[in-house]
Amino acid sequence: MKIKQINMKSIDEIREEMIDTVTCSKSDIFRIGEQCRQDYENMTTELTNIKQMMVNLIEEGDKLEGQVQKARVMLSEVSMNFKRYTEEEVREAYEKAHQLQMDLSINWQYKKQLLEKRDDLERRLVGLHQTIDRADQLISQISVVMNYLTSDLKQVGEALENAKAKQDFGLKIIEAQEEERKRLSREIHDGPAQMLANVIMRSDLIERVYRERGPDEAFSEIHDYKIMVRSALYEVRRIIYDLRPMALDDLGLVPTLRKYLQTIEEYHNQSKINFVNVGLESRLPTKYEVALFRIIQESVQNALKHANACEIKVKLEITNAAITVMIKDNGVGFDTAKQKPESFGMIGMRERVDLLRGEITFDSKIGKGTDVFIRVPLNN
Numbered sequence: 001m002k003i004k005q006i007n008m009k010s011i012d013e014i015r016e017e018m019i020d021t022v023t024c025s026k027s028d029i030f031r032i033g034e035q036c037r038q039d040y041e042n043m044t045t046e047l048t049n050i051k052q053m054m055v056n057l058i059e060e061g062d063k064l065e066g067q068v069q070k071a072r073v074m075l076s077e078v079s080m081n082f083k084r085y086t087e088e089e090v091r092e093a094y095e096k097a098h099q100l101q102m103d104l105s106i107n108w109q110y111k112k113q114l115l116e117k118r119d120d121l122e123r124r125l126v127g128l129h130q131t132i133d134r135a136d137q138l139i140s141q142i143s144v145v146m147n148y149l150t151s152d153l154k155q156v157g158e159a160l161e162n163a164k165a166k167q168d169f170g171l172k173i174i175e176a177q178e179e180e181r182k183r184l185s186r187e188i189h190d191g192p193a194q195m196l197a198n199v200i201m202r203s204d205l206i207e208r209v210y211r212e213r214g215p216d217e218a219f220s221e222i223h224d225y226k227i228m229v230r231s232a233l234y235e236v237r238r239i240i241y242d243l244r245p246m247a248l249d250d251l252g253l254v255p256t257l258r259k260y261l262q263t264i265e266e267y268h269n270q271s272k273i274n275f276v277n278v279g280l281e282s283r284l285p286t287k288y289e290v291a292l293f294r295i296i297q298e299s300v301q302n303a304l305k306h307a308n309a310c311e312i313k314v315k316l317e318i319t320n321a322a323i324t325v326m327i328k329d330n331g332v333g334f335d336t337a338k339q340k341p342e343s344f345g346m347i348g349m350r351e352r353v354d355l356l357r358g359e360i361t362f363d364s365k366i367g368k369g370t371d372v373f374i375r376v377p378l379n380n
Contacts, residue, residue, distance in 0.1 A: 033135035071097035279317035307331025325374040
């Protein structure tokens with residue numbers, strides 16, 4: 001008995017060390033991403049200024065070329081009719097032509113320097129954009145790991161004592177996860193989302209100020225800034241919905257799924273998602289609604305992100321005896337015969353279905369898409 005207790009304690013200690021390490025790594029990646037975003041914004045501003053300077057230089061160069069052409073005509077006139085002009089007029093014609101030629105040469109050299117700097121900035125912006133995307137992907141992957149470390153793997157030793165303990169513990173994990181998502185949803189909604197809305201209002205005020213005082217090009221920058229902020233606001237609200245759709249508590253599974261899949265279809269505008277409910281729309285116990293929503297959500301996200309599906313069909317049927325779900329996509333599929341470690345998403349789907357005493361099957365072939373079938377009995 002002592003050995004068992006020591007092993008359980010060791011598992012918890014290892015898990016805590018892993019959480020600390022992953023948390024530090026996530027913070028470092030977040031700081032790198034934020035610094036890259038700041039550099040990206042600064043470089044974008046600098047690039048816009050350089051492009052405007054090049055426009056001004058091109059206009060100035062065109063004017064100088066016209067003036068040089070006129071000066072050359074004047075020099076030709078002076079050379080052909082040298083005796084008709086005074087020495088001062090001849091000298092002035094030569095000096096003017098020489099000065100204009102020097103100004104044009106300087107203009108060309110400056111344009112060449114700005115062109116090289118513009119090309120360098122554009123290359124660096126591409127690299128920064130790739131770094132930012134990679135940082136976001138890593139943070140997302142680390143968040144999945146953290147979710148399993150802090151929830152699904154918590155006190156795993158006790159959960160392995162027997163099947164009943166594992167089932168009860170798993171249900172508590174899911175309930176804790178949903179409570180955490182609900183809390184985060186409210187916090188993000190009342191915090192960052194409101195702040196972004198205020199930033200948009202502030203940008204309108206700045207736009208009016210610049211309209212009265214600033215140059216024309218400033219309006220383009222402000223407009224782009226507003227688009228960026230609105231996109232960020234949309235992303236925050238989408239994250240809130242992913243964490244915990246408020247409609248799930250208020251309206252139930254079917255209306256929430258219908259709205260969620262419609263939102264996902266609009267976000268991935270190149271994919272078509274068809275949702276069909278052929279059964280009842282009655283409310284279910286919370287644990288069923290939450291689990292089924294998360295399973296369908298995970299399956300649809302897998303089809304979009306990993307299978308590159310452009311058409312997804314979700315069919316739901318609720319009867320008095322059971323709930324059946326079919327998710328079908330036309331993605332790249334995978335070989336179910338190969339023995340590969342299952343992804344976190346598929347493991348989570350199986351666990352949720354097992355905890356509801358249901359069944360889940362995956363039918364997929366390379367290049368033929370994937371079918372996910374779920375059946376959960378209802379205990380009246």
